[in-house]
Amino acid sequence: MTELLTATDLEQWSERNDSREHLPTLVRRLILAVAAPETLRMPAAEAVGLPGLDGEVTSPSGAPPFLPFGRSVWELGTGRDPEDKAQRDYRKRVDGSTRDERAGVVFVFVTSRRWPGAQRWVDRRTEDGDGWAGIRVVDAEDLAAWLALCPGVHRWLASEQLGWDPHGVIGLRDWYRNWAERTRPAIPAALLLAGRDDRVRSLRDRLRAKPVEQVVASASRDESVAFVAASLMAEPPQDVSIVSRQMSDSPVDRAGGSEDPLGAVDDTELGELVGPPIAEEGDAAMGLARTTGAPAGLEALLERALVVEDMRAWRRVAAHESPMVLVPVFAEPEIGDGLRAGHHVVLPRAGRPADDRLPRLHRHLAREAWIAAGLDHDRADEYGRAARRSLASLRRRIGRPGWLRQPRWASDATANLLAPLLLAGAWADDVQGDLEALQSLTDRGWRATARDLSTLTSGEDAPLLLRDRRWEFADPVDAWDALNHALTAEDLDAFQSLAPGVLGESDPASGLTARERIAGWLSETGAPRRRHSSTLRRGMATTAVILGAVVGDRELPGGVTGQQRASRVVRELLQDANAARWHAVADLLPRLRPREWCTTCP
Structure with missing residues (x-):
């Protein structure tokens, strides 16, 4: 953690033209860091030039010695002559109000300059008997102490x-902004809350109660931290058309069984998976202004919430008397x-699927967050689907160049293991044809492959999902971006040779009557099914x-483009x-939608 700021540092800051704009932000954040005003x-x-008071606060408890209890009016200045500014503002407020209006109200003047004569000025104004409940000055020395x-x-x-x-500590609000703005568009806070209303309420309730330790687990530690921040910054997105429905996952399909609407392909729309995002950088998709809507009392909690990065900083901030998160x-x-x-x-964790992790983001509500x-x-629907499957993968896909690292599984032996499996996309390990x-x-048996894949379905940024013996890549497009370098011409030849037979396999049950189907289901062998699963x-x-559609005219190993490979399969x-x-x-x-990308297909 950095050395403490001094009054001299604040004096130097006051010489900057933008200090006048940011002093109100500083005072507001300091107030919220020590109290929860009504x-x-x-x-x-840009609002500093508006007419009227620079600030108004109502705080039943106050936070001595800086924040008076009850109602207070505030005037702020960064100029070199704080007494002149204080006197002009004071006179303006007295002339613009009645004695009854000033009764019970404290007048506070804040300057980012040192003001050795501040107490004498307060004494003289108090002797004027203008009816204030109190008069106070907060100068650079006081601000430095408050900041500490x-x-x-x-x-x-x-x-x-x-x-x-x-180094070592950062405000939770600022941590979220840094995390969110590594993508374009930035991740809106409400997205982290989509379909997680119960967890949001639980976290807020516990943070308002007696201090305790609590764990927040998700697919990654960063997502867990982001969820905590978002819970204090925004309200969960709502969609009137779906909030009344039961929000639960459908079971993954068995071979020849029903299709899972949340399965490998259904959650991945490929028509517009590449291309620049629509929101511009200036939108700051932080969307903190657009997506916020959390109760005002949460802002005080947010201002007191800190992300601590090392033990040295922990020992320092843990010793602070002011209660923090x-x-x-x-x-x-x-x-x-x-x-x-x-x-x-609050302990952020990367949990395993079997742990008490945050539920997956709700697809439709995630879409609403992106629309907002x-x-x-x-584009919102596409990003909502992708976020539900893997937020880390989506962040890589829309990440700013150089800001997000490639996943660990995209290098060395792991990439060589996953690359040929990427051509399958998804499979069922209880179906012999698969x-x-x-x-x-892969040119290797399933037993050895399964053993090597066992660590790649859980933990932070896992590339694979495994449910009911159905395997799928968390985000196929992201996996292609990360793994295509490990593919060989032989891998692609094997796919091109295998795919038409798998995709074109007839359903042996398609010609059966209803009676024959029922008889098959009741028999020991079951109804006839394809050798390969629908997965x-x-x-x-x-x-x-x-x-x-995605690789397109980019050349792959073997000197053939992605579009040429796909066209040969479809033809x-x-x-x-x-x-x-x-x-x-x-x-x-x-x-398949071949007409959208294949000009030579039937």
Whole structure:
């Protein structure tokens, strides 16, 4: 953590033209860091020139010695002659109000300059007997002392206003902004809350109660921290048409069974997976202004919430007397020190699927959050689907160049393991035909492959999802971006040879009568099914679309473009197709959509 700011630092800051715009922000954040006022008005930035008071606060408890209890009016200045500014503002407020209006109200003047004669000025104004409940001055020395009690605000002023490079602690609000703005458009706070209303209420209730330790677990530690921040910044998005429905996942399909609407392909629309996002950088999709709507009382909690990055900083902030919300992001923090000092401790974790993790984001509500952040419906729907599947993958896809690292599984032996499986896209490990197809693609048996994949379905930023023995890539497009370098010409040849047979396999039950189907279901062997599961067929159809529409005219190993590879598969699948073949692929045609990317297909 950086050294403490001094009154001299604040004097130097006051020489900057923008200090006048940001002093109200500083005072507002300091107030919220020590109290939860009933009302708080403190216009900042371009609003500083508006007529009227610089600030009004109502705080039943106050926060001595800086924030008076009850109602107070505030005037602020950064000029070199604080006494002249204070006198002019004081006279204006006295002349513009009645004695009855001033009764019970404290007048506060804040200057970012040193003012040695401040107390004499207060004494003279008190002798004037203008009817104020009190008169106070907060100068640069007082602000420096106030900042020392508020590490998050201190860090904000030091780093963002003074250009220092503090380490070890950052305000939760500022951490979220840095995290969110690594993508374009930035991640709106409400997105983190989509379909997680119960968890939001639980977190807020516990932060308002007696200080305790609580764990927030999700697919990654960063997502857990972002959820905590968003819970204090925004309200969960709502969609009147769906909020009354039961929000639960459908079971993943069995081979030959029903399709899972949340499955590998259904959650991935490929028509517009590439191309620049619509929202411009200036939209600051932070959307903190657009997506907020959390109760005003939460802002005080947010201002006192700190992300602590190392043990040294932890020991320092844990000793603060003002109660805070501490979010450690390093291993083995001394939790007891924080709790004994009266701080809440929130532990962000990357949990396994079996842990009590945050529920997956709700697709439709995630779409609403993106729409509120300024995206059009189609792009919002695409991003909502992708966020539900893997927020980390979506962030990589829309990340600013150089800001987000490639995942660890995209390098070395792991990439070589995953790349040929990427061509399958999804599969069922209890369907023999699928295992044979995988062996054709990987040139190795399933038992060895499954052993190596066991660590890639859980933990932070896992590339694979495994449910009910159905495997799928969390985000096929993101996986293609990360793994295509590990593909060989032989891998692609194997896919091109295998795909038409898998995609065009006839359904042996299609010609049966209802009576015959029922008899088959009741028999020991069951109704006749395809050798390959619908999971694999959907997965390989997705691969064909990615090759044709996403990879497109980019050349792959072997000197053939992605579109050429996909076109060859579709031509072999549909060229001179008879009625039986068209019937066999009917369920895949809406997914393949060859006319959108294949100019030589039938």
